[in-house]
Amino acid sequence: GMTDHASGGCSTIESALINLLPLADNGCMTPLADGTCIKTQGLGLGSLAINPAQAAIGVDQRGFVNEDIRRDIGAYEYLEGGQQCSQIGIVVNDDPVAGFLAEVSNSYELNQAITCANLDDQTADNIEFLTDINLDKQYTPNDGKGATGTVSIKTPMTIYGNGHVLQRNPNYPCVIDDIEESNEFRIIHVSSSGVVSFNNIKLKNGCVDSDSSTSKGAGILNNGTLSLTNSQISDNEADSGAGISNISLAEIFVMDKVIISNNVAHIQGGGIENTLATITTIQNSIIKNNSC
Secondary structure, eight states, X not given: OOOOSSSTTSXXXXXXXXXXXXXXXXXXXXXXXXXXXXXXXXXXXXXXXXXXXXXXXXXXXXSOBOSSSBOOSSSOOOOOHHHHHXXXXXXXXXXXXXXXXXXXXXHXXXXXXHHHHTXXXXXXXXXXXXXXXXXXXXXXXXXXXXXXXXXXXXXXXXXXXXXXXXXXXXXXXXXXXXXXXXXOOBSEEEOTTOEEEEEXXXXXXXXXXXXXXXXXXXSEEESSEEEEEXXXXXXXXXXXXXXXXXXXXXXXXXXXXXXXXXXXXXXXXXXXXXXXXXXOOEESOEEESOBO
């Protein structure tokens, strides 16, 4: 419960005024072993649980420090997106033209970097891999498109793989039976507002398995604008568009020096599914050994 200290001990404050958000991964300073953060219920803008406590510096359950010298009620300290990113070492709008550069070496750092990049749609932020990265858990739940192991890309950004692999844990099986298991998820989702360029990266072992109409894009599900250079998409499995599913007014702008191979679709589009969408340029690329 919550008290306003003015109602004889029993609060008259409606729970709706607290604006408590659903349980979710809201970021953290130190991740769990699987690269995700302990789930918390966030406070929405305007919540009466924001800043009612007396002046104090403290740390919330996620490890973030309150920046306005007043504590929020509960385990979650409300922070603006830029404040939270700054505490994990990413300064949003560091360069208004080039954006920020975030170096990542595990799934936690990658997902936090994408989250911070999504805050600003005016600059193209940069994410650079320092090593191969395995994805061990669904990060973005199935919202009708199947689950994804990373944060959905919603703004302009460039991801430099430096030859490294981004893959669903290679020890996980993939059984396409229209029943989603917790270890079944795609690698990348680009939302309708996302504009992303991948350079020198390998995306592997994605598995999308919900119902057959939404089990698409185990490597990449593209609803936005996608460019790929000097990259590989392989060993992914879904009902449709196992390597890449390019759908719903999306665009593959450039695909240059890309290998799409050994992807398996159970209905259509082993390598690429292109439905009500555009592929502008494919050059110097190989699409081979895909099946459906």
